[in-house]
Amino acid sequence: GENVEQHPSTLSVQEGDSAVIKCTYSDSASNYFPWYKQELGKGPQLIIDIRSNVGEKKDQRIAVTLNKTAKHFSLHITETQPEDSAVYFCAASIGSGGFKTIFGAGTRLFVKA
Amino acid sequence: EAGVAQSPRYKIIEKRQSVAFWCNPISGHATLYWYQQILGQGPKLLIQFQNNGVVDDSQLPKDRFSAERLKGVDSTLKIQPAKLEDSAVYLCASSTTSGGTETQYFGPGTRLLVL
Numbered sequence: 413g414e415n416v417e418q419h420p421s422t423l424s425v426q427e428g429d430s431a432v433i434k435c436t437y438s439d440s441a442s443n444y445f446p447w448y449k450q451e452l453g454k455g456p457q458l459i460i461d462i463r464s465n466v467g468e469k470k471d472q473r474i475a476v477t478l479n480k481t482a483k484h485f486s487l488h489i490t491e492t493q494p495e496d497s498a499v500y501f502c503a504a505s506i507g508s509g510g511f512k513t514i515f516g517a518g519t520r521l522f523v524k525a
Numbered sequence: 526e527a528g529v530a531q532s533p534r535y536k537i538i539e540k541r542q543s544v545a546f547w548c549n550p551i552s553g554h555a556t557l558y559w560y561q562q563i564l565g566q567g568p569k570l571l572i573q574f575q576n577n578g579v580v581d582d583s584q585l586p587k588d589r590f591s592a593e594r595l596k597g598v599d600s601t602l603k604i605q606p607a608k609l610e611d612s613a614v615y616l617c618a619s620s621t622t623s624g625g626t627e628t629q630y631f632g633p634g635t636r637l638l639v640l
């Protein structure tokens with residue numbers, strides 16, 4: 413079946429360093445790629461997204477890149493802060509309406525002060 | 526703006542019992558989703574509604590799971606009978622379209638433990 417692989421499963425960085433999380437998707441029809449942050453006891457919250465007609469998108473300390481040919485997309489967090497510690501999920505869907513949304517397994521990010 | 530509301534927040538049942546979860550989406554959101562999130566995994570889509578019609582229920586175990594969204598607003602997800610492997614967090618999300626992009630807003634989830 414369709415799949416989204418996410419790496420690493422755990423990532424520990426020092427405050428101020430950068431963090432990179434990578435995902436690979438299998439469904440070539442996927443054209444919308446959101447990233448979510450999930451804190452303990454809460455539902456996932458959208459932090460940034462990218463469509464297939466764009467190669468890169470940036471929002472302050474967060475950026476996402478997409479290589480549609482290779483079916484890879486990545487999340488980059490610069491100048492990490494302790495409050496960035498959470499579980500991050502990538503996802504892929506068909507259209508921007510969430511159709512056939514498939515999530516990665518998640519990356520637990522620890523930012524050490 | 527109030528977020529997606531879910532109840533109950535926690536539920537403990539024995540296997541073979543029945544359980545129901547309730548979701549109240551953000552006002553005006555036409556699309557509603559139910560996800561199952563097993564510990565240590567990403568959410569898995571169970572069913573997607575557009576107003577009160579089903580858009581996608583291909584991953585819903587229909588022999589034991591059912592969901593409805595009467596009047597296109599609130600939704601309930603039911604499990605009957607429950608199995609041990611149904612232990613998970615059940616997330617409800619709703620979405621609306623803005624600027625050509627549809628953003629999903631998630632509720633806090635209902636944590637189910639089946640003993």
